[in-house]
Amino acid sequence: MSGRSLTIRLGNGVEVLGDEEYHFDAEVIEESGTFCISHAHSDHLPKRIKGTEVIASDITLRCLNDRSKKQLSMAEPDGVTMLDAGHMAGSRMFQVEVNGRSVLYTGDLCTRNRCGNKGARPVKTDILIIESTYGKPRYVFPPSDVIASLIRDEVEDNFSQGRPVSLFAYPFGKSQDMIRILRDLGPYADLSVFNATSLLRSEEDPLECQLWDGEAIDEPFVVVCSPWLKRTRQEKLMCNRDVKRLAVSGWAIDAGYKRRMGVHEAFPFSDHADFNDLIEFVKGCEPELVITHHGFADSLAYEIKARLGIDARPLVKGQRTLAEF
Ligand SMILES: [Zn+2]
Numbered sequence: 617m618s619g620r621s622l623t624i625r626l627g628n629g630v631e632v633l634g635d636e637e638y639h640f641d642a643e644v645i646e647e648s649g650t651f652c653i654s655h656a657h658s659d660h661l662p663k664r665i666k667g668t669e670v671i672a673s674d675i676t677l678r679c680l681n682d683r684s685k686k687q688l689s690m691a692e693p694d695g696v697t698m699l700d701a702g703h704m705a706g707s708r709m710f711q712v713e714v715n716g717r718s719v720l721y722t723g724d725l726c727t728r729n730r731c732g733n734k735g736a737r738p739v740k741t742d743i744l745i746i747e748s749t750y751g752k753p754r755y756v757f758p759p760s761d762v763i764a765s766l767i768r769d770e771v772e773d774n775f776s777q778g779r780p781v782s783l784f785a786y787p788f789g790k791s792q793d794m795i796r797i798l799r800d801l802g803p804y805a806d807l808s809v810f811n812a813t814s815l816l817r818s819e820e821d822p823l824e825c826q827l828w829d830g831e832a833i834d835e836p837f838v839v840v841c842s843p844w845l846k847r848t849r850q851e852k853l854m855c856n857r858d859v860k861r862l863a864v865s866g867w868a869i870d871a872g873y874k875r876r877m878g879v880h881e882a883f884p885f886s887d888h889a890d891f892n893d894l895i896e897f898v899k900g901c902e903p904e905l906v907i908t909h910h911g912f913a914d915s916l917a918y919e920i921k922a923r924l925g926i927d928a929r930p931l932v933k934g935q936r937t938l939a940e941f
C-alpha cells in the first residue's frame with residue numbers, strides 16, 4: 617500500500633484522490649484526470665467540458681453528446697470496472713482501486729428488477745460511496761410489479777369511462793418505464809418524453825410511442841408527459857378537458873405530493889432504491905467504510921451505523937478531507 621493518504625471529498629464531483637485520481641459525476645470535465653459519469657440525468661452531467669474523454673456507458677455518452685456542442689469520446693477504462701446501476705438505461709456504478717483499497721461509487725441506483733431494467737447487484741468493496749436519495753426509513757416502496765399493474769388498471773378504468781389520462785414522469789428513465797408498462801395501450805408522449813425516448817430506443821427495447829401534438833384524439837388515450845411541462849400550452853389544453861392526471865415518483869410516499877404536483881393520483885414507483893434496498897445493498901458490499909452522498913446523507917449514514925455496525929459518514933460540501941488512510 618502506498619504511503620499517500622486517500623482522500624474522498626466533494627469537489628469537482630465526488631473526488632477520490634490517492635495514487636490515482638478519480639472524479640465521479642464532475643461538474644467540469646478537465647483535460648487531465650479520470651472522469652466517470654454515472655448516467656444521463658442532468659444533475660449528474662457536466663456543466664462545462666474542457667477535456668475530450670470520459671468513462672461512461674455508450675448510452676450515457678450518446679445522451680451527453682446530444683446535449684453539448686463539444687463532443688466527448690470514451691476514455692480507455694484502465695483500472696475502472698463499470699457495473700450496471702439499474703437506475704435507467706445505461707446507468708453505471710464504478711469500482712476503482714486507489715492506494716490498494718477498492719472503492720465502489722454509485723450515482724443513483726436501483727436494486728429492483730423492473731420493466732426490463734435489471735437491478736444493481738452489490739459487489740465486495742473496501743469503501744462504498746453510495747447515493748442516499750431515499751435514505752430515510754419512511755421511504756419504503758411496494759414491489760414494482762404491483763405498482764405497475766395498479767398504474768395500468770387506473771389507466772384502463774379511465775379509458776372505460778371515456779376519459780383520457782396524463783401521466784407525469786421524468787423524460788429520461790421513468791417515462792420509458794411507463795411506456796413499457798402501457799405498451800399495448802398505445803401510449804403517446806409529449807415532445808420532451810418523445811425525444812428522450814428516441815435517444816434510449818434500441819432493437820431489444822423498441823419503446824413504441826407516438827408523439828402527442830396537443831390535439832384532441834377521439835378515443836381515450838394516455839400521454840406520458842414531463843412534470844416540468846405542467847404550464848405549457850399542451851398541459852393547459854389537457855386541463856381544459858376532463859383528463860385524469862397521474863404522477864409516478866418515490867416522493868408519492870409524502871403527504872402533500874399529489875397537491876404539489878396538481879394530480880388526482882400519485883404512485884410510489886421509483887427508479888431509485890428505497891431505504892430497505894439501500895441497507896441491503898450496503899450489507900451485500902461488506903464495506904469497512906461507507907460514504908453517503910446526495911439526498912438524506914446524514915440519515916442514511918446514521919442508519920447504516922446503527923443497523924449494520926459499519927462506519928458510515930455523510931459527504932459534506934466544503935469539508936476538505938473525508939477519509940484518510
Ligand atoms: Zn438519476
Ligand SMILES: [Zn+2]
Nearest residue numbers: 657659660724
Ligand atoms: Zn440524481
